[in-house]
Amino acid sequence: MSVLVFTENWDGKFKKLSFELISYATKLAEMLNTKSIALSIGEVEKSELEKLGKYGAHKIISIINKNLDILDNQVYSQLIADIAQKEEVTVIVLANNNVGKALAPRLSVRLKAGLGAGVTKLPVNIDPFVVYKKVYSGNAFAEVRIKSEIKILTIAQNSFDLIETYNHAEIVNTEVFVADGQVKTQMLEVQKQTGKILLTDAEIVVSGGRGMKTPDNWGPLIEMASLLGAATACSRPVSDEGWRPHEEHTGQTGKIISPNLYFAIGISGATQHLAGVSSSKVIVAINTDKDAPIFEAANYGIVGDAIKVLPKLVDAIKELKGK
Amino acid sequence: MKILVCISNVPDTTTKVKFIDNSRTLDTVGVQWVINPWDELALTRALELKDDPANGIQQVAVAHVGLVSAEPTIRKALAIGADEAFRVNSYAKDAFFVAAQLSEVIKTNPFDIILCGIESSDYNGSSVGGMLSEFLGINSVSAVSSIKIENGKSLIHREIDGGKEILTIPSPYVAIVQKGIAKEPRIAAMRGIMMARTKPIKVSEPVDIDSLTEVIHFELPKPRTACKFVDPENPKQLIELLQNEAKII
Ligand SMILES: Cc1cc2nc3c(=O)[nH]c(=O)nc-3n(C[C@H](O)[C@H](O)[C@H](O)COP(=O)(O)OP(=O)(O)OC[C@H]3O[C@@H](n4cnc5c(N)ncnc54)[C@H](O)[C@@H]3O)c2cc1C
Numbered sequence A: 001m002s003v004l005v006f007t008e009n010w011d012g013k014f015k016k017l018s019f020e021l022i023s024y025a026t027k028l029a030e031m032l033n034t035k036s037i038a039l040s041i042g043e044v045e046k047s048e049l050e051k052l053g054k055y056g057a058h059k060i061i062s063i064i065n066k067n068l069d070i071l072d073n074q075v076y077s078q079l080i081a082d083i084a085q086k087e088e089v090t091v092i093v094l095a096n097n098n099v100g101k102a103l104a105p106r107l108s109v110r111l112k113a114g115l116g117a118g119v120t121k122l123p124v125n126i127d128p129f130v131v132y133k134k135v136y137s138g139n140a141f142a143e144v145r146i147k148s149e150i151k152i153l154t155i156a157q158n159s160f161d162l163i164e165t166y167n168h169a170e171i172v173n174t175e176v177f178v179a180d181g182q183v184k185t186q187m188l189e190v191q192k193q194t195g196k197i198l199l200t201d202a203e204i205v206v207s208g209g210r211g212m213k214t215p216d217n218w219g220p221l222i223e224m225a226s227l228l229g230a231a232t233a234c235s236r237p238v239s240d241e242g243w244r245p246h247e248e249h250t251g252q253t254g255k256i257i258s259p260n261l262y263f264a265i266g267i268s269g270a271t272q273h274l275a276g277v278s279s280s281k282v283i284v285a286i287n288t289d290k291d292a293p294i295f296e297a298a299n300y301g302i303v304g305d306a307i308k309v310l311p312k313l314v315d316a317i318k319e320l321k322g323k
Numbered sequence B: 001m002k003i004l005v006c007i008s009n010v011p012d013t014t015t016k017v018k019f020i021d022n023s024r025t026l027d028t029v030g031v032q033w034v035i036n037p038w039d040e041l042a043l044t045r046a047l048e049l050k051d052d053p054a055n056g057i058q059q060v061a062v063a064h065v066g067l068v069s070a071e072p073t074i075r076k077a078l079a080i081g082a083d084e085a086f087r088v089n090s091y092a093k094d095a096f097f098v099a100a101q102l103s104e105v106i107k108t109n110p111f112d113i114i115l116c117g118i119e120s121s122d123y124n125g126s127s128v129g130g131m132l133s134e135f136l137g138i139n140s141v142s143a144v145s146s147i148k149i150e151n152g153k154s155l156i157h158r159e160i161d162g163g164k165e166i167l168t169i170p171s172p173y174v175a176i177v178q179k180g181i182a183k184e185p186r187i188a189a190m191r192g193i194m195m196a197r198t199k200p201i202k203v204s205e206p207v208d209i210d211s212l213t214e215v216i217h218f219e220l221p222k223p224r225t226a227c228k229f230v231d232p233e234n235p236k237q238l239i240e241l242l243q244n245e246a247k248i249i
Helices: A016-031 A046-054 A073-086 A098-110 A214-230 A236-240 A271-277 A306-322 B037-051 B068-080 B096-108 B128-136 B190-196 B238-242
Strands: A002-008 A036-041 A057-063 A093-094 A114-119 A127-137 A140-146 A151-155 A171-173 A186-192 A204-208 A231-234 A263-267 A283-289 A299-303 B002-006 B008-010 B032-035 B059-065 B085-086 B113-117 B140-152 B153-160 B164-170 B172-175 B201-203 B212-218 B228-230
Touching: A002 A016, A002 A140, A016 A036, A016 A046, A016 A151, A016 A231, A036 A046, A046 A057, A046 A171, A057 A127, A057 B212, A073 A098, A073 A271, A073 B128, A073 B140, A093 A098, A098 A114, A098 B096, A098 B140, A098 B153, A114 A127, A114 A140, A114 B002, A114 B096, A114 B153, A114 B212, A127 A186, A127 B008, A140 A231, A186 B153, A204 A214, A214 A231, A214 A306, A231 A236, A263 A271, A263 B096, A283 A306, A283 B032, A283 B238, A299 B238, A306 B238, B002 B037, B002 B128, B008 B068, B037 B059, B037 B068, B037 B140, B037 B172, B068 B085, B068 B190, B068 B201, B085 B096, B096 B128, B113 B128, B128 B140, B128 B172, B153 B172
Parallel strands: A002 A036, A002 A093, A036 A057, A057 A171, A093 A151, A114 A151, A204 A231, A204 A263, A263 A283, A283 A299, A299 B228, B002 B059, B002 B113, B059 B085, B085 B201, B113 B172, B140 B172
Antiparallel strands: A127 A140, A140 B212, A186 B164, B008 B032, B140 B153, B153 B164
């Protein structure tokens, strides 16, 4: 028995998300009286792999194979399922991000293992196995029982605290064979921006809506974000109008995020918008309309004109950072 | 080439959900049912591809697992422009069950491209597309924000952190689509609504398969603590609260 964690790396480095998964899996393994194992695919240095041990991984299976450079869903899920069977895994843990969402459902069918997608905390019960997750785009939560012997969980980002345990993990370099012809996904081009804080990783997000009036008014909002080390975001109409890039659109049909702090500036708080941001730990709203629905979701609010309030906020943050 | 779009029937996205039966079942009184927004965009893209004869798409069909009560939603998909529909006559027990039923439909009616939305707005599972591809033993691409066809080959954009990959993959495949796949959902015109009445909905009975999960309890989010208001003339106070009370900056 064991709990297997699929860890992604980004150019050979792990992220906080990876450590959240290991922390989660290690806690879960304790509840099940077993150990957690991390699986890493791709070139990652030993010192980086050892970090997984710090958060409780008991063993780290490291696989390097050039035919795994491209994410081919079929090849990856077959490989992970094979390892899961060999290690007699009872739970597989993945992130509820693009890659996790691509692989977890395939693993579910391959292993006949029930999938708990986007769980936000440890299982509420082990026998029967019951997980807790967001449903109806955040308008409700559900307890879901997984009936199969093997279980697959994808964990919502930033919903589980890191726990350092200083296990000394054993690193096992494992050879696998992937035939050239097996990889059917063919990469033509990769377009990537670097250096920008990713919206899904950001702990603070500053977001603007139609109440910002024109794209020219974004200056202070961007300045505020950079002072706070935050990412910038926007509501759907703003990206539809082309005021801001599409990657910034949050909500039901955009990115779903759960930062520690979310600023909604000139955003009315439509249910479809809240669907993407309601898991934020703290929400601050700035809006001219005191009855705007965003104030029902917000912890702190300012009723006022964003265009006038933002420069003052920027000054206040500068003063704070100056200290 | 033929494209299949798998559609889910969900409460309108503005629905204030409520539960009955000891919080085990959605209260459907007064609920407006719609095509899941992602699936609607997937269907829109499928129809756009069919519009250009160079792409060689002969047919766009939709498939749904659900009871007869979902037929208005299926008719809407036909009115938007799908040529025919498949319905597996069963309550959708869970994603695994739904994907298994859809795979049976596709085994007897093969398609070259199968489109699923990234998630349904009810269970937010992001599951059916991936599961379906595994049941069919074919490849899948997730996080798809664009599909084009060039010389019979699919050119696919896959979103990755901070960018995208442009890739190709042989048919048949399942594409799990998200933002970007189509701009605005296509709206049914009067002519489409009339034509939809005579388009076929092929109904089949489910195969016997167990679900792997079940919802045992729903709950509504806990009300947030009341919003604390700060004087707009003195936003400095907000920063102090975030620092000293919320301890977050
Ligand atoms: C199927 C579907 C999916 C959708 N998905 C999404 C989604 O993913 N994300 C999303 O955001 N939307 C989504 N929407 C759209 C959503 O319903 C709202 O229309 C949208 O969120 C509104 O954006 P907004 O708050 O920026 O603009 P508005 O609703 O126009 O609100 C602007 C707000 O700014 C305030 N304001 C005006 N002037 C000022 C000022 N000077 N200072 C401060 N405040 C000011 C106003 O009081 C108002 O509250 C979706 C809709 C549908 C039907």
